[in-house]
Amino acid sequence: MGAPVTIPLLVNLFLNGLVLGTLFFLIASGLSLIFGLMSVLNLAHAGLFTWGAYVGLAVFNATGSLPLALVAGAAAGAALGAVMEVGFIRPLYGNHTFQILLTLGLFLVLNELLQLVWGPSLISFGVPAWARTTISILGMPFATYRLVVLLLGGAVFAAVYVILGRSRLGIVVRAGVGNAEMVQALGVNIQRVFTVVFVLGGALAALGGAAAGPFFRVVWPQMGAEVQLAAFIVVVIGGLGSVTGSAVGSLLVGLSQAFVGYFFPAGALIVNVGLMALVLLIRPQGLFAPGR
Amino acid sequence: MGWATLLLQVLELHAYIRQYHILQGVSFDVREGEVTVVLGRNGAGKTTTLRSVLGLTRIGRGEIRLDGLSLVGWRPHEIARLGVGYVPEDRGIFTQLTVEENLQVAERNRGNLRQRSGRIFDLFPDLYRFRHRRAGLLSGGQQQMLAIARVMVNPNRLLLVDEPSKGLAPILVRNVGEALREVAREATVVLVEQNLALAAHAGDRYVIIDDGRSVREGPMAEIAMDRQLQRVYLGVTERNGGLRALPWARR
Numbered sequence: 001m002g003a004p005v006t007i008p009l010l011v012n013l014f015l016n017g018l019v020l021g022t023l024f025f026l027i028a029s030g031l032s033l034i035f036g037l038m039s040v041l042n043l044a045h046a047g048l049f050t051w052g053a054y055v056g057l058a059v060f061n062a063t064g065s066l067p068l069a070l071v072a073g074a075a076a077g078a079a080l081g082a083v084m085e086v087g088f089i090r091p092l093y094g095n096h097t098f099q100i101l102l103t104l105g106l107f108l109v110l111n112e113l114l115q116l117v118w119g120p121s122l123i124s125f126g127v128p129a130w131a132r133t134t135i136s137i138l139g140m141p142f143a144t145y146r147l148v149v150l151l152l153g154g155a156v157f158a159a160v161y162v163i164l165g166r167s168r169l170g171i172v173v174r175a176g177v178g179n180a181e182m183v184q185a186l187g188v189n190i191q192r193v194f195t196v197v198f199v200l201g202g203a204l205a206a207l208g209g210a211a212a213g214p215f216f217r218v219v220w221p222q223m224g225a226e227v228q229l230a231a232f233i234v235v236v237i238g239g240l241g242s243v244t245g246s247a248v249g250s251l252l253v254g255l256s257q258a259f260v261g262y263f264f265p266a267g268a269l270i271v272n273v274g275l276m277a278l279v280l281l282i283r284p285q286g287l288f289a290p291g292r
Numbered sequence: 293m294g295w296a297t298l299l300l301q302v303l304e305l306h307a308y309i310r311q312y313h314i315l316q317g318v319s320f321d322v323r324e325g326e327v328t329v330v331l332g333r334n335g336a337g338k339t340t341t342l343r344s345v346l347g348l349t350r351i352g353r354g355e356i357r358l359d360g361l362s363l364v365g366w367r368p369h370e371i372a373r374l375g376v377g378y379v380p381e382d383r384g385i386f387t388q389l390t391v392e393e394n395l396q397v398a399e400r401n402r403g404n405l406r407q408r409s410g411r412i413f414d415l416f417p418d419l420y421r422f423r424h425r426r427a428g429l430l431s432g433g434q435q436q437m438l439a440i441a442r443v444m445v446n447p448n449r450l451l452l453v454d455e456p457s458k459g460l461a462p463i464l465v466r467n468v469g470e471a472l473r474e475v476a477r478e479a480t481v482v483l484v485e486q487n488l489a490l491a492a493h494a495g496d497r498y499v500i501i502d503d504g505r506s507v508r509e510g511p512m513a514e515i516a517m518d519r520q521l522q523r524v525y526l527g528v529t530e531r532n533g534g535l536r537a538l539p540w541a542r543r
Contacts, residue, residue, distance in 0.1 A: 168396065175386040175397045182384035185346055186442070187372035187400045 008140035013258045019146045021254025022153030026208025027227055028234035029246040030201025036177040036241020038194050043103040045205050046224030047110030048077045052206025053219040054118055057125050073210025074203040081202020085195050115221050122220045125213035149211050157247050177241035233276045239286025297324040299480045305354035307344045314340045318506045320499040327481040329495035333527055337504040338484040342452045346378050347371045377443030381454040385435045387428030391419050394427050398445040405445050412441045433464035440471045448479045457487040469493045
């Protein structure tokens with residue numbers, strides 16, 4: 001704040017907004033699919049984001065490889081997602097009150113376990129030399145790593161979009177978002193589909209966490225909780241069960257956070273919540289119909 | 293009855309929806325190759341009976357046997373994979389999916405759809421024309437055709453069809469009747485139907501459910517001759533035209 005508003009500044013804010021939006025998308029898309037398909041409001045989802053960041057950090061410190069750190073973070077999220085669905089949530093489908101209590105409890109347990117292993121303090125996430133370089137966009141330096149996150153987000157969106165749109169699994173998931181009971185009646189083991197979606201959602205959230213570590217240059221135990229609120233706003237704006245909605249909602253929230261956060265730092269959250277309220281008033285089902 | 297093969301046996305079935313005791317003793321047999329029509333007033337328990345057979349509604353006690361095999365405790369997808377198809381009352385169409393994708397979801401074994409799509413689209417040419425259209429944009433009649441087409445994707449032994457004529461114009465009801473006759477050529481059918489004309493057109497036997505209990509069963513033609521049965525259990529009177537709707541009653 002205080003610096004003159006120039007085109008390069010606006011471009012930089014725009015790109016930062018896109019990166020934030022990408023991180024929001026990675027956590028929100030799984031949240032949205034899990035809620036859309038299984039009607040489970042998974043409050044523990046943010047815990048997977050944090051675990052992804054810490055596992056990513058551990059693997060990066062051990063190997064020095066950022067791609068390996070991202071893969072390991074995603075794998076940890078997938079494993080935790082599977083354990084969560086099979087071990088805890090499965091008996092509680094249809095019981096929303098218990099689900100909320102359980103997933104809130106799981107979130108606390110995940111966070112405590114994480115602090116037992118890594119402690120409660122901030123840990124810096126060093127990034128490799130190539131990721132610390134900058135490139136010039138309209139005369140403004142822009143961190144190479146941020147472009148990597150953008151490309152990663154784009155690739156993940158394309159992959160999820162193609163899987164949901166073209167594969168049999170995707171068609172079944174989209175059908176299940178609309179009417180899970182009918183999918184069963186047609187001979188599909190919807191339980192297995194639920195597990196796959198939980199695994200996929202967990203992997204995406206944790207990948208988001210692993211990608212966020214080098215972006216923020218630090219990891220801390222509450223980082224998932226801080227992103228979760230934005231993710232919920234994204235899910236409401238985009239529409240439950242819609243990955244395209246999550247992508248568009250994430251970009252809206254990310255851009256709003258970048259711009260409003262820069263010019264009116266205290267107003268970023270207010271604007272995002274206001275955006276959500278506006279969508280709820282005009283189109284309560286979200287901007288995009290569920291299903292893709 | 294003796295020599296006909298029983299495909300489905302429902303014995304003293306009790307079923308619950310939440311704390312409500314909906315079925316309180318439903319028993320009937322379904323013979324292989326026949327169309328058995330489940331009749332009864334609104335709220336009698338007809339839909340719950342179909343849903344119980346497919347495992348979608350919790351059974352308290354009683355027995356359901358498919359070809360002698362007890363289905364109690366089986367999950368819906370397992371029962372479906374035994375060759376049980378279901379056309380629900382609300383059609384169960386996936387409105388966000390295209391017509392083609394709706395058929396793909398139903399495909400239990402790879403190749404089934406390719407093998408059978410010719411016959412499906414011959415019977416329902418509109419579905420071929422609109423195969424890339426979102427199913428939610430189809431008319432009510434077309435959605436009903438899609439719901440029936442979906443069970444034709446796989447070879448089924450038993451089809452459970454719930455009020456296929458509901459909410460349809462009379463001309464469409466006739467089309468539904470034709471479609472049902474076609475699917476009944478290769479599967480045994482249990483049909484819940486309030487439209488007596490369609491029931492009579494399609495059915496071989498009937499069972500009447502009243503207040504959660506099966507109270508009568510027999511050959512379909514029996515209903516036309518028993519006005520008291522129509523009045524007491526089905527609410528049909530001369531005034532509301534129910535009898536005139538029965539084709540054989542006019543003969």
